[in-house]
Amino acid sequence: DVKYSEKSPLVSIPDFERNVINITQSKLKVPKKFVIKTNVSKPHEISLINWRWDAVGTYLLICSFLLIAAGVKICYHHSNILNTHVPESCVLIILGILVGLLLYVTNLQSDPHVPKFTSELFFYILLPPIILESAYSLHDKVFFNNIGTILLYAVIGTVMNVFLIGPSLYICSRLGLFGNFDMSVLEILTFSTLISAVDPVAVLAIFQEVNVNKALYFLVFGESLLNDAVVITMYNIWTTFAAADTVDAAQIATGLLGFITVSGGGLVIGIFLGAVTSLITRYTEDIKVVEPLIVVAFAYFAYITAELFHFSGIISLIACGIWQEEYARHNISKKSYTTIKYLTKTLSSVADVIIFIFLGMVLIRDDHIWDTTFVVLTTIFCIIYRFATVFSLTACANYFFQRVRMVNFEEQLLMAYGGLRGAIAFSLAESLDPKHIKQAELFITTTLFIILFTVFVMGSTTKPIVKFLQVQIHVKQEAKLFTEINNKFMETIMAGIEETAGQRSFNYWAQKLNRFNNSYIKNILIRGGAMNATKINVTFDKVIYKDHSPPVIFRPSIVGCEACFNNKAFRNTETNENRIQENEPSVSRIQATQITPHSSFMDRIHVRKAGDANPDYSKALADAFSRSAYYQLSGSFRVVEDREKKISREMEKKNRWVTAKTKLGAMKAENSEQCAEKPRERRVSSALHCVVSAALKREHDKREENRDTESLHKF
Structure with a gap:
């Protein structure tokens, strides 16, 4: 039943389940160029243990890398020496180098199950969580106060770096300093553009550990986020010109307009989808479980939509994240907001780990092309021109922008020193086409060296420089209403x-x-x-719901005064009127009343749970409150009520006082006329008048004392 032909190298075995043929024992002669595939076991045979490496090998390796990286991070934070002198990103890159060496020695680099670092993986999977978590942190007044200076660094500073590094390298190439490496103007400009990209991942990893003041942090980090639109736009322009046969004026004009369309298009898409997120979350009050999904999914959708139209996905994601932080977060519950916050932080941390491990792994490769002169001169030009642009643009910002807080010399020095390169520059270098960029491999090797130099040398010395320059450190303060x-x-x-x-x-x-x-x-x-x-x-909510353990909140109609607990109607109130309100930020501050009773009162409260046979716990609440030491000491329970009810209550007391005083005056006049000739009745009336007057005076003094106490408490 075995059939084969010279056209097909495969031997077909029909009705395999019934007739299992052992090819090795048959007398069938097959040419050597033919490949015979067979399986001597039945396909539906049940086995106890199977080896399914082809199916789950990739996922197992990824999970193993993440667990190893998590263990390394734990050891790093428990090591005082490493934690003090070496940044965490450097440790992760070293881990990636060790993994790359292991794969190189075992010849597993070409294994299809080993994950590879690609531009698509970086830009579409790893970068968005980091940008989204950063966008939420950019919703700060300090960032918007410095937005003009940040844009000056991100746009003008990036263009200056490109047109300073590029011509300098081209002049060195014309002088023959690079040997046999011949480079055109477009190739040099393409490389100078990608090497000018200040990486937000590396900057975030270093400056969060240093913990500098918020103004300096937003200047450096905001520049690293916003300059990517300029870098990617210029990179696309130069690569398009390099692939074209001729470059005319129309293409140059289109390239210049690309600056506006890339940034503006991403901004519009981000704002629009952020507004859509806010509108949808207005109607999720009863289905809070989908709120984190809606917010995170729309943010990623903004990034992908911008990339679909070749706009800046980073700017789109930043705009969408800031818009969600400004509007959508007021529509979602406190638990949903906490879920989104820690979900983005976790995804960002995982993406950081993967990126730095990959940067270490890609160093171990056979196709490196090294030229010492080109690498050293490029590194020197990057550092010198970074310092030149930062100091010159800061002088312009301090003089022309009328800044209330000037950027001092120490902060300028740290900003120039913080121009770290990272995965964005490497991803752009990996995207170079060797057909149009002849020295692509040399550019990749140089980019990797500059990344290692900036992260290891400049990143590791950032902490000592901050201490030496005595740069102001950010001190985290609690939210205060007074501030x-x-x-x-x-x-x-x-x-x-x-x-x-x-x-x-x-x-x-x-x-x-x-x-x-x-x-x-x-x-x-x-x-x-x-x-x-x-x-x-918002600050009030932060104070009330600090550490996610807010105080107990009751309705004003339940807790108010001593008479409430002695009222029979109060004890017979329905259960839903006595129930403690759920701990959600949607509880109105006007409808809710905060109480902070004595601990004994809290210990005696028995809140009815599901399945409790006694639904009337208001009596137990009143009894526990009446037996508490706080109640016995003060005789009443003070609550904070809204302003309108307090004013109305004071007006009622005042009206009662005026009415009582008027009646007392009328009674005094009437008694004086009737008892003018009766001394005994006059004495009784005077005694009654004294009693009533004393009672009213005590009430008046007590009210004045309470008012003074409240004023002192408010002060």
């Missing part, structure tokens, strides 16, 4: 002074934008309007 109220007060005062003086600067336009935002945008995108998203209310 936010004071900041809001100062902003309003500054805007008023500018309006009075007739000079409209940043504060004036910030107030205008804030009013438009509160009047229109927040009312559309936020559930409940702008009142639920003010800075003071």
Whole structure:
């Protein structure tokens, strides 16, 4: 039944399950060029143990790498020597080098199950979580106060680096310093563009460990995020020109317009999808489980959509993340917000680990092309021109931008020193086409060397330089209502002074934008309007829900005064009126009343659980409260109520006091007339008048004392 032909090298065995043929024992003669595939075991045979490396080998290796990296990070943070002198990114790169050496020695580099570092893997899988987590952290007033200086570094500074490094290398090439390596102008400009990309992954990894002040951190990190649009746009222009036969004026004009379309298109897509996220989360109050999925999925969708139209996915993701942080987070619950926060942090940390391990693995390869002069001169030019652009642009920003806080010399030095290169430069170098860029392998080797030099040498010495220069360190402070109220007060005062003086600067336009935002945008995108998203209310939520363990919150109708607990109607109130409100940020601060009773009161409260046979726990609550030491000492329970109810209560007391005083005066006049001739009745009336007057006086003194105590407490 065996059939074969010279056209097909495969031997077909029909009805294999019934007739198992052992080819090796048959007398069939097959030419050597033919390949015979057979299986001597039945395909549906049940076995106890199977080896399925072809199916799960790749996933097993990835999981093993991550677990090893996690173990290395744990050891790193428990080692005082490494933690003090060596950045974590350097340790991960060394781990990647060891893994690459192991794969090289065992000849497993070409194994299809070993994951490979590609540009698609980096830009579409590993980079978005890092950018999204960074975008959420950019929602800060300090970042927007320095946005002009950041754009100056990101756009003008990047262009200056490209057109300083490129011509310098081209002149050296014309002088014959690079030997037999002949490079054209477009090749040099392409390489100078990709090597000018300050990597946000490397900067984030180093500067988070250094913990510099927020202004310096946002200047360096914001530049590394926003300059990628310029780098990628210029990279596409030069590679297109290198592949074209001729370059005309129309192509040059199109390339110049690419700066605007790449950045502007990504910004528009990010803002639009961020607004869509906010609108959808307005209606997820009853299905909170999908809120983290909606927010994260729309952010990634913004990145992919921008890349689909060849816009800047990084700018799109940053815009979408900031928009979600400004509007959508007020629509989701506190638990969903916490889930999104730690999910993005976890994904960002995992992506960091994978990127640095891959950077170490790609160093072990056979196709490196090395030229010492080219590598050394490129490194020197990158460092010198980085310092030159930072100092010159900072001088312009300090002089022309009317900065309230000047960037001092120490911070400028640290900014220039923090121009680290990383995976973005390497990914762009890996994307070079050797058909059009003849020296692509030399550029890849030089890029890897500069990445190692900036991360190991400059990154490792950043901490000592910060200590030596005595750069201001960021001290994390707890959220305080006083700070936010004071900041809001100062902003309003500054805007008023500018309006009075007739000079409209940043504060004036910030107030205008804030009013438009509160009047229109927040009312559309936020559930409940702008009142639920003010800075003071957000700070209040942070104070109340600190450490995710907020105080117990009751309805004002339940806890208020002693009479409530003695009222029979109160004890017969329905269960839903006595239930402790759920710990969610959607609870209105006007409807809720915060209490901080004595511990004995808390110990005696028995909250009804599911399946409890006694649904009436209000009596137990009243009994526990009446027996508490706090109640016995004070005689009443003070609560914080909203302003409207407090004013109405004070007005009622005042009206009762005026009415009682009027009646007392009328009674006194009437008794005086009736008892003018009756001394005994006059004495009784006077005694009654004294008793009533004393009672009213005690009530008045008590109210005044409580008012003074409340004023002192507020002060």
